[in-house]
Amino acid sequence: MTSSYQPLSLSQAVPGMVLSEDLHDAQGNILLPYGSTLTDAILRSLQRRGVKMLSVVADASPVIDQAAQRDYHRARLARLFRKCNDDQGCRVLRNLMTQYRLGEKS
Amino acid sequence: MSTLALELVLRKIHDLPSLPIVVMELLGSIGKEDVNIEELSEKISRDQALTAKTLRLANSSFYGMQRKVTTINEAIAILGFHCIYNLAATASLVGSFTKIEHSNFNLRPFWRHSIATAVCARVLASQLRIDAEHAYTAGLLHDIGRVVLATQFPQDYEAVMDFRATHDSRLIEAENAVLGIDHAAVGQALAVHWKFPESIQQAVAFHHSAEVHQIGSMASLIHIADAIAHALDLSMDEDDLVPPICLGAWNRLKLDQNAFLQVFQEAEQQFKGACQVLPA
Numbered sequence: 001m002t003s004s005y006q007p008l009s010l011s012q013a014v015p016g017m018v019l020s021e022d023l024h025d026a027q028g029n030i031l032l033p034y035g036s037t038l039t040d041a042i043l044r045s046l047q048r049r050g051v052k053m054l055s056v057v058a059d060a061s062p063v064i065d066q067a068a069q070r071d072y073h074r075a076r077l078a079r080l081f082r083k084c085n086d087d088q089g090c091r092v093l094r095n096l097m098t099q100y101r102l103g104e105k106s
Numbered sequence: 107m108s109t110l111a112l113e114l115v116l117r118k119i120h121d122l123p124s125l126p127i128v129v130m131e132l133l134g135s136i137g138k139e140d141v142n143i144e145e146l147s148e149k150i151s152r153d154q155a156l157t158a159k160t161l162r163l164a165n166s167s168f169y170g171m172q173r174k175v176t177t178i179n180e181a182i183a184i185l186g187f188h189c190i191y192n193l194a195a196t197a198s199l200v201g202s203f204t205k206i207e208h209s210n211f212n213l214r215p216f217w218r219h220s221i222a223t224a225v226c227a228r229v230l231a232s233q234l235r236i237d238a239e240h241a242y243t244a245g246l247l248h249d250i251g252r253v254v255l256a257t258q259f260p261q262d263y264e265a266v267m268d269f270r271a272t273h274d275s276r277l278i279e280a281e282n283a284v285l286g287i288d289h290a291a292v293g294q295a296l297a298v299h300w301k302f303p304e305s306i307q308q309a310v311a312f313h314h315s316a317e318v319h320q321i322g323s324m325a326s327l328i329h330i331a332d333a334i335a336h337a338l339d340l341s342m343d344e345d346d347l348v349p350p351i352c353l354g355a356w357n358r359l360k361l362d363q364n365a366f367l368q369v370f371q372e373a374e375q376q377f378k379g380a381c382q383v384l385p386a
Contacts (some may be wrong), residue, residue, distance in 0.1 A: 005378065007339065021381070028214045052344050076339055080348050083276070090333070091349025095335045096363065100370045 006058040009075075010051055011069050015039050015057040025049055073101040110262060110285045112295075118258040119296050126198040128156065132191050132243065143187050151178045158199035160190065168377045185279055185342035188239040197248060200384060203253050211256040211263055214384065215273045215343040219247050222340035226373045233365055234327070242311040246336075247302070248328050251293025251310065252257070255281070276347060278314055281295050290314050306366055319354030326355035338370060340377055 005020035006040060015038055015045065023032040023046075032042070038056075046054070077098055084090035122245035124130070128150055135141045137301055164181040165174050175181045182190045200217050225247035231238040256263045262285055281288040294311035302310070304364055307322040312321045318329045329352055335341075336348045361369070 007342070021378075024214055025210060042209065053342050055342070075382050080339060080346055082274075082339060083347055084350075087350040089353045089356050090167055090348055092353075092356060093333055093337055093351055097370070099363075100367050 004058040005055050007053060007055045007070070007072075009053055009072055010043070010046055013038055013043060013046075013054060013056065015043065018058040020055045023051065023054055027049070029050060070102060077101060109258060110287050112291070114378075115287060115292055116295055119254060119292070119299050122254070122296070122299075123202075123257075125300055126156075126202060126317060128153070128191075128200050129195045130300075133300075133306070133312075135191075137213045141242075145377060147178045147182055147187075150190075151345065154192060155201070156198055158193045158274070159201070163193045163197065163379075163382055164190065166382045192239050192242055195243065196224075196380070198231055200247065203257065207369070209368065210367070211260065211267065213253075213256075215341040216249070216252060217384055219335060219341040219343075220249055221384075222335035222338065222373070222377055223328070223331050223377045225380050226334045226369070227328055227336075229372045229376065230327055230331055230334075230359065230361075231367050233361060234359065236323060240305070241300055241324065241331075244306045244324055244328050245331050246304060247293075248295065248313050248332060250293070250296060251289030252277075253294055254289060254292050255285070255289055257359070259285075268324065268338060271345070274345070274347075276349060288314075314349065316350070316352055318352045319358050321359070326352070326358050329355045330359060334370070334373065338377075342373075 008017075017039070019032055019034050019036045021034045022030050023036075023073070025031055031051070034039045037054070077094065081090065081097075082093045084094055107245070115206060125133075127148075131146055135146070136224055150160065161175060161181060164185060169377045172227055175184060178190065178194075203213060224242045224245035227241040229236045230236075231241035251273070255266070264276070266280045266284045269275065269284050273280070275356065277288065278288045290311055290313065297307040297310045305322060307329040308322050308325040312318050312325045315321065315325075315329075319326050333349055333351050336346055340347060
């Protein structure tokens with residue numbers, strides 16, 4: 001079975017984390033293959049190339065900061081559901097997704 | 107801004123190459139009892155590249171095989187015909203639209219979202235006792251109109267993407283504002299031209315409709331699967347946006363909270379395996 005993977009914003013990534021899938025630029029070109037271990041130099045290079053999100057192997061990485069992870073999910077939920085206020089169905093889904101990600105009602 | 111005439115779009119659609127045979131036959135075999143499995147697996151096997159991709163998927167960790175399968179027949183024997191057929195169809199479809207010349211349209215988030223919707227549809231369908239592989243195919247194809255617009259009208263579609271980014275609008279709003287036509291209408295025309303089954307035509311045409319619950323069970327299912335795929339953030343598109351949801355379609359599912367949480371979890375797990383079809 002696949003080991004669990006963790007989507008992160010680039011600012012949360014730290015050296016030692018391992019990519020759980022290939023990383024691409026906006027044009028779809030491959031920047032780093034999955035399995036690559038992140039280093040300081042790589043992280044700086046990714047920042048220069050405008051990479052915003054990546055996905056790392058959860059259990060092969062240094063402990064991911066739980067609080068930072070919750071902040072990430074909270075921010076992503078707010079972003080994804082940013083046009084949902086007037087739509088009842090969308091709010092229902094937002095509540096469920098908040099419970100799923102954070103274990104709490106939004 | 108000039109708008110695209112439906113007539114022009116239709117003419118372009120008729121000029122599109124036909125779908126790979128294996129996909130046509132998959133669509134044709136939906137809901138049929140008397141499918142000639144031997145003949146179809148033979149057709150997959152004759153295409154070396156497609157066979158390689160299908161076996162790579164079948165051997166991915168998602169399916170938890172004890173040992174490597176090396177032929178299409180063996181894969182069918184272990185995983186079942188519909189499963190292998192879906193893998194082949196996905197690989198084939200993705201393979202026919204991987205690069206768009208002279209355009210910044212990025213197909214990768216597009217296919218990630220299509221596969222995510224397909225997986226969500228399959229997981230939902232199995233909860234509802236609807237044909238799960240049929241739902242997968244409908245989910246995979248639901249946004250196919252976007253590929254038509256992006257490949258056949260690359261410059262117009264770049265204007266759509268610019269409009270979307272500038273106004274932070276939904277893509278379908280940007281399409282209607284810039285082109286006067288949207289991917290659901292274009293997808294419907296293509297679905298008719300390619301003779302998709304009725305239920306898939308409806309899912310393609312009405313997955314954004316506010317009254318989708320009155321259309322049919324598959325269209326309703328895809329409408330919800332699409333929203334869940336966006337909400338799970340699977341496309342890895344920074345600007346992704348969860349669309350409005352038709353409450354009628356939502357209530358039609360009759361799933362309780364725990365069932366939904368389970369759907370989210372299963373969909374996330376299956377997505378990882380399904381995504382290996384995307385080119386590196």
